Amino acid sequence: MDQTEYIAHLRDKEPRSQSVEKHLLETAVLAKRYASVAGLGGIGELLGLLHDLGKYSSDFQQYIKSLSGFYDQDHDDDSCSQRTEKNKQTLSMKGKIDHSTAGAQFIWQQLGCNKKDWIKLTAAEMLAVILAGHHGGLMDISSEGGDLFLKRMKKEDGKTHLTEVATKISPEVRDRVDKRLASCVTISKLKKLILNIKVKEDAITEESLKDLELAADDGSAKLKCNEIKTAGAARLWFGLGCLTKFLFSALVDADRCGTIDFCVDGAAEARQNSNYTGWSILSERLERYLSHFSADTSVNRIRRDISDSCRDAAQRGRGIFTLTVPTGGGKTLASMRFALELAKRSVDDAHPIERIIYVLPYTTIIDQNAAKTREILETEADRGKVVLECHSNLLEENETWEGKLLSENWDAPVVFTTNVQFLEALFSGGTRSIRRMHQMAGSIIIFDEIQALPIKMVHLFCGALNFLLEQCGATVLLCTATQPLLNGVSKDYGSLRYGAEDEIIPDARMLFDSLKRVEIKDCTKIGGYSIGELGDMAIEKQQEFISILAIVNTTAVARKLYVDIRSKLEAESAVSVVHLSALMCPDHRKVVLDGINERLKAVKPIICVSTQVMEAGIDVDFGSGIRSLAGFDSIVQAAGRCNREGQKATAPMFIVNPADENLDRLIDIKAGRHAAERVLNELSLNAEGGKEDILSLENITRYFQYYFYERRQEMRYNVETDHGEDTLWNLLSLNVKVPTPPGRKIRQAFATAGNLFNVIDAPTKGVIVQYREGEELVNQLALEDDPSMVKKLLHKAQRFSVNVYPYQFDALYECRGIYKQSLCGAGCTEVWILAREFYDDEFGLSMTSIGKLKLEVT
CATH class of the missing domain: 3.40.50.300 (P-loop containing nucleotide triphosphate hydrolases)
Known part of the structure; x- marks a missing residue:
């Protein structure tokens, strides 16, 4: 059978298809580039080549060739969206066609046989888990019922089609897979990074044990010693979990981008793919803007000194920095000056800095900061291509096929986002948010008002940032007038590794005075x-x-x-x-x-x-x-x-x-x-x-x-699970409350943790309001059936959205204050719209119709 006859995707409403071979090769190219920032390009390529092997099966080919329209051609083991009557029989098969396990079984058979090399075995489990979960999300490794990972790896051949698809892989794909597996460099780089994480955490453990020797003089020392060693192991496994998620992110984003580029006209051309306006140009634009500031007052002179200190700090190179500046000290532009100067200096590095991610605590303050930065850094020639705002979840996380076409992956040199969006990219379940995680590697991440970090996120945040800093070449800048002592929390569960020498301001006390x-x-x-x-x-x-x-x-x-x-x-x-x-x-x-x-x-x-x-x-x-x-x-x-x-x-x-x-x-x-x-x-x-x-x-x-x-006691993110009280920190590290199957290296309950994760205790939902242009936007969304245009409209709709808490959402739903709007003309992706009479031009969103407005709103 000709390789072009094995179909991976179909175009909507037109007789065009993408072959499995072409999709695997294109995904491999992107995944290689995304993972290379951490030195794991070969691993990324291998994942891309193997991720959709199951689509070679005759069952999948029969299914996809029977479709008459543009449907969810990737999700397996998920419920179907609305379908036509004609396809019901074929679609009833769809959930039974597993096309993600074959690649996982293939890599496990190739690499998982050496039980004595724990690092190689860990790498094998890691890659198999990633391939198995690239459509629905990372799985739990084990449960009370046993070894879920091994169960997936031993799934019947008749359901995974591994034997069948192994004979159908194109020569080019097979050749590249074999070369990657035969290359000592490919797996050794992953093993080296795993070892790097272990060495780092072992050093922290040894330091804690030495402190214990000096402090302890009673029988409790032995117990404490064991606790320290267990904590060190937990930090190691948390780091391994971060590595798994990083590679997962690279694969998922590569898969989604490649699919969108085939399915949507103009998507590939619109994508920047890191071909951004140069850092020197952007830095020059900021310097030109700052040159017009006068130092005519003492306050302005102090702001200038702060800005100059930030520019000079870029000479120190990559790493972690703190910027402790009183409010009104001009830290927004000063921190951007630091980032642009550092990025400019990195252009000759093996992996130059590609992105500046500016993280703010609230959607309410992104608007002003992003608008000012856009005004400075963008010209008419690159309008809309330099600064990206990403701060509202208007789409449901259980993303439909059309929803994939609309999601953002931070493809811009300067990204403004919220704590919520940033943390969701690291810890949420599913596949939408995690697409963004690999973009953090090698980036400069500025946290403005870091003191607003939710208390339950402290150890998860510190652990993830330590991974990005030490293993992925990221640079982190913590900006605030009130530094929250993230380096002083318990080292057992992960504290952020920085000291007084990492402060940019030479004399913060004098500056405050x-x-x-x-x-x-x-x-x-x-x-x-x-x-x-x-x-x-x-x-x-x-x-x-x-x-x-x-x-x-x-x-x-x-x-x-x-x-x-x-x-x-x-x-x-x-x-x-x-x-x-x-x-x-x-x-x-x-x-x-x-x-x-x-x-x-x-x-x-x-x-x-x-x-x-x-x-x-x-x-x-x-x-x-x-x-x-x-x-x-x-x-x-x-x-x-x-x-x-x-x-x-x-x-x-x-x-x-x-x-x-x-x-x-x-x-x-x-x-x-x-x-x-x-x-x-x-x-x-x-x-x-x-x-x-x-x-x-x-x-x-x-x-x-x-x-x-x-x-x-709240800093590890306390949760209630089927086996009682637990923490997300534990679920994403040793997972000690669930027995670890013999010989299993990866232990995390990724799916459970992802399902339980919410940055805020009462997660908000975005609702589009009909204020000024918002009313016309709602009408346009209802009529537009071009997914690329809907994406643009949704991006604009962020300025006309309000995030509501569950109790507010339920109350509005009960009184018909909100309704669902289908997008893309397919009834598959939906957003929530606030009825016009529930938005007040004085107070904003109202819990009752404006005609009955109650001032006592909870």
Whole structure:
């Protein structure tokens, strides 16, 4: 049979097919390039050549040739999407046609026979797991019922078709597979990287054991010694899990990209494939922009010095860095200057830096940062090709065939994304998000406001970053005014490996003193403040300082306070009262922020009532502020929105405690407030004349020591599984609560961990709102049937989307406030749309129809 007659994919609505041979070869080329950043190009190529061997089987060929239309031609063992009546019989076979196990069995038979070489056996298991899971996601290795991995490797030949497909592999594919397997370099590089991870973790273990020898002088030392060794083994296996995911990411993205390029006209041409505008050009554009900044004030001179320090730090080369700068210090552009300078210096390296990934905690602050960076780095010639925003999940994770065509894989030189998206690329289940993980290798990853990392993610985050730094050539920059001591958490479960020498700013304490522009005043009182009292305070402070920013912790209090202030001011008052919250879509917030900045620049009276969306990364400059008591990191961020340009020597920020602020759903804010109260109480007891600087570096460090100590048991991501209480850290390392089958090296419960993973406890869902252009976007999405155009529309729709929590989603669904919209004209991929009458031009998303708007929204 001619190789072209073995079909891998069919085009939609036209008689064109892609052969299995061509798909395997093209996937191998991409996977090789993606994995080469970690020195594993040969392994990537091998995975690409083997991943769809099962498609050579007569069963699969009979199935795909019977299709009349564009369907999910890859997923095996998944439920079908909507299909035509004509294909029901064929499609009923589809879930039984396994085309992913054959490649896994092939590699296992080739490499898994040497039981004495534990590193080679580990490599064999790793590659087999990757090949077996490249459509549905990585599997659990074992369960209470036994060895799931071995069960998959011993699956009947009649179901996997290995014997059959081995005789049908094209000569070119077979030749390249044989050469890769025969090459000592291919597997030895993977073995070397596995050994590198072991050596690194063994060194940490030895260091801990030496510390124990010095400290212990009783019978508990032996027990502690065993605990340290077990912890070292767990870190090793966590690192091996990261390596597995990296290679999995390279294969999945290569497979998806190759498929999309065949199936969608213009996709291959639109893809940049790392052929980006040069770093020297981008660096020059930023330098040209910065040259127009004057150093006419002390604040601007300090910002210039910070920026210069960042540029100079690039001379140190790749690695991990901290940038501890007060709010208003210009760290966004300064950190980008560092990244561009370092990237520019890497062009002659064996693996030059391809990407800068800028990670922010909230979708609400990506808009402004990405827009400013785009304005600086893009010209008309490369508009839309330099800066990519990726920050909203409008599609379901259980991705359909059409959904694959719409997903992003960070194919741009500068990517702005959120903590949620970044962490999902590392830890979520399935195949969509993990496509992005390999893009982190060899990249510069900037974490702005790193203190916002969810507490349960601490050890997972540190372990993953250590892997990216030490094994994949990544560079990491941690930016914040309040460094959260990620190098000080328990080494047993993984702490981030950096020290004081990795700080970019030579004298952070002096810098903080120089940039101190806000004085924190603790105005909390027993019993707290009523809404009326807070409203009176805001009006009084506005009269004194012209502009006042009041930030509270909940949407409910923000709305009540806004309404109270507005009701107390005369209709003809010159004072503008505005409201901001995360229930407003990015485009709506931008409209309001533009209005705020106009009044601030004109020195017109204004009171802004907001939730914490007004904090990190928002460039505004109020005369004074009121902040509901929260963690010190939040208070610092709020203070950074006041007296930003140093127009006064200092401006006051008043800390208050609203009486009816319910934080039961906001666990992190509640815990931060508790640690802050402890520090404030200690300061009030030890105050000497009331001159204590509440937000000194020492007090911020003390705050994080209290906060981390109180929550140390939460840092491994606690979960409930079928076998009781567990942690994601354990599931992704030794997985000790499930018996490890004899001889098995890889132990992780990848699928279970992925299914349990959510960055936030109540994962949000993106809903498109019909605000301004959003209404027309909804209409266009309903009518458009070109997948490439739908992708562009969805990208634009991120500016008109609001992320809602499950309880909000359920309430809206019950009252018909949201509905599903099918995309691509196939009824396969869907997004959620908010009904127009549930979006208020003042408050944003409403839980009731605007005609019945309730101000008491939880």
